[in-house]
Amino acid sequence: MEAKPISDFPQHLTWEEIKIHNGRGQSQQQWLVIDRNVYDVSTFSKQHPGGSRVISHYAGQDATDAFVAFHNDKALVRKYLKSLLIGELAPDQPSFESNKKKSLLEDFRELRCTVEKMGLLKPNYTFFFMIFLHLLVLDAASWLMIWYFGISLVPFLVGMAFFTIAQIQMGWFQHDLGHCSVFRKPKWNHLLQIIVINILKGLPASWWNHLHNQHHAKPNCFRKDPDLNMHPLLFSLGKTLSVEVSKQIVKKSKLCHKRFKDRKL
Structure with missing residues (x-):
């Protein structure tokens, strides 16, 4: 699918339109979503203080939780984001991709909110x-x-x-x-x-x-997490075993998620 010029896109965008702007294939543009706003970071990624790869890993995806986790002064960062804004998700579109589990995201955000309220992120x-x-x-x-x-x-x-x-x-x-x-x-x-x-x-x-x-x-995404990518070099694990390690970590994460929900009930 050939990418259209940004000016041709309506203000309201769908996930189908956003997903193709992942920096790969025919479209070299990189779009990402933060709090339902859509940003074109194609050029900005090269000047991104955290590195171009960090921001490009979320091209074509929702980056809301990563944005919250990585930036302390969010008000300052949002000022820079204004010039990159190209639209927003259409009202009938969910706030995140279809392959993400809503209950897991909600539990994660609730846990983070609890941790912040308890003051566990304040340094001694x-x-x-x-x-x-x-x-x-x-x-x-x-x-x-x-x-x-x-x-x-x-x-x-x-x-x-x-x-x-x-x-x-x-x-x-x-x-x-x-x-x-x-x-x-x-x-x-x-x-x-x-x-x-x-x-x-x-x-x-x-x-x-x-x-x-x-x-x-x-974390634990093969080809995106350097800790996994270095396995073949440092530990002779190879791609197959690296993927298996990732699967085991995902299983443990799901088990922790289940235990967390059981405690809430």
């Missing part, structure tokens, strides 16, 4: 300060151990233990910073993340964010 600054402080102490202690006691077996093993623990903990700390879960403003999260992962660990923050954002945008 004292906790994160102590985490960062003990990382610096462990890292410094590992080098001081070698410098003061030399490279004999016992000091080397103790220093290696300090260094290994510090490096592993740094990985999890920069993970929280990458999710912008420590400070209110993203720029402070990104700045400290660069210090932790770039300087203390020697890895690029941009590389980690590029892969991890995709993982949370499309």
